Amino acid sequence: MTYTGRFRVWRGDADGGSLHDHEVEVNEGEVVLDILHRLQATQTPDLAVRWNCKAGKCGSCSAEIDGRPRLLCMTRMSVFAPDHVVTVTPLRTFPVVRDLVTDVSFNYAKAREVTAFTPPAGLAPGEYRMQQVDVERSQEFRKCIECFLCQDTCHVVRDHEENKESFAGPRYLLRVAELEMHPLDVADRVDAAQDEHGLGRCNITKCCTEVCPEGIKITDNALIPMKERVADRRYDPLAWLGRTISRRR
Template identity: 70%
Template sequence: MTITESANNPKAFQPGVDKSKSYQAKFKVWRGNSEGGELKDYTVEVNEGEVVLDIIFRIQAEQANDMSVRWNCKAGKCGSCSAEINGRPRLMCMTRMSSLPPGEEVVVTPMRTFPVIKDLVTDVSFNYEKAKQIPAFAPKPREADGTYRMAQVDVERGQEFRKCIECFMCQNVCHVIRDHEENKPAFAGPRFFIRLSELDMHPLDTNDRQKLAQEKHGLGMCNITKCCTEVCPEHIKITDNGIIPLKERVVDRKYDPLFKIFGLSNKKTNK
């Protein structure tokens, strides 16, 4: 093949791609907007090592120039390309085509819990509004020598929760808001329960987050089905290490008679 032939056909020469392992795949991609839409069929080439986001890009470039998709890093660290692939919430950039059932149609739809803007792009502003309702970290005064001190175990406990990339897939699968739109004003969801939990267990923070979690963010509505943990791409144990311990601390404080008899308290204040 000459250089001129390759230039006229960009797909004719792709360095590093073994075309003998390429195949045609059938995709169904949801197309539409807030007023409605439907699944559209696409047949597209798949090369070795590609992920679902690669295929969406190819459909967008070759067959549907007006398709909308949100993405940023393509490395599984920004959380932007969340979607439902064959009914399961996933990051498109981290879902290899080789991990999907061979020969079967691949169905890509927007996250169901959030309003659709266009095609695969949803309005996730609900989560940012909830984030605004959580008071910022408020540290206690420094030690006499001007420093803060924490035990290493306290540092490690909260480190897991700071791995969150805010893909909001845990929010998407939480049936408290997925199936009940009316719960959204009173329910923060798993992403923000782990944020509350992280700050509540922080030994330097002075805000009373237990009362806030129960009375304003609907912690009691969570029935710990662990579906949020199952879809977390960072493998954060949202339920076991965050929500359940927070529930236990709230219940102890509210119902354990020892807290009243002996005046036990976490000595945090409401701010």
């Protein structure tokens, strides 16, 4: 089925902008990114939109569709009624560069703050051996495509610019959890999760999990287990006693 769809696309830059109305042809099987490409080809050749793989694996085309953080390439037009006006805006947590393109360098800065994978001393690359049951929790987190939709939707930074300094966001708390649960990582990341990456600011409202295009259970499998590890370390005298007696890690 082909029809003329109605779209409102935000256009502008850091100095200001507005929603522009467009009518664009929509064909069966298309996604929102296809429509934006048709818009570029037929009406607005200077529309800025970041994209790459068109398969939901590169994480480039993150934007907000009808106010919800989504990948442009994974949002089918068939989910909208033909008379529905589809509103497309840039991610609203990060500074806008132009049109639908935002400056996501906040995330790269946060990535650098996470201590890198730290194998045991004397174990060289190529000598890593681990059992599947030990590493499979971390493997779930490796599915992350770094689309930053979780970072965008997290109200800790979305609604509070001032928290950006002290809060790494779900994507990088996920990275901390991935390494903390990794069987060959020997770095102690529990204190850093709380003190440096701001885990305590997370109030587990699960928006990060809701928007994750890879279906990673960020809250249940990463953030809450990390909060529990922090509780072990900081707030649980029984766990401290057990740790002291058994001297376990």
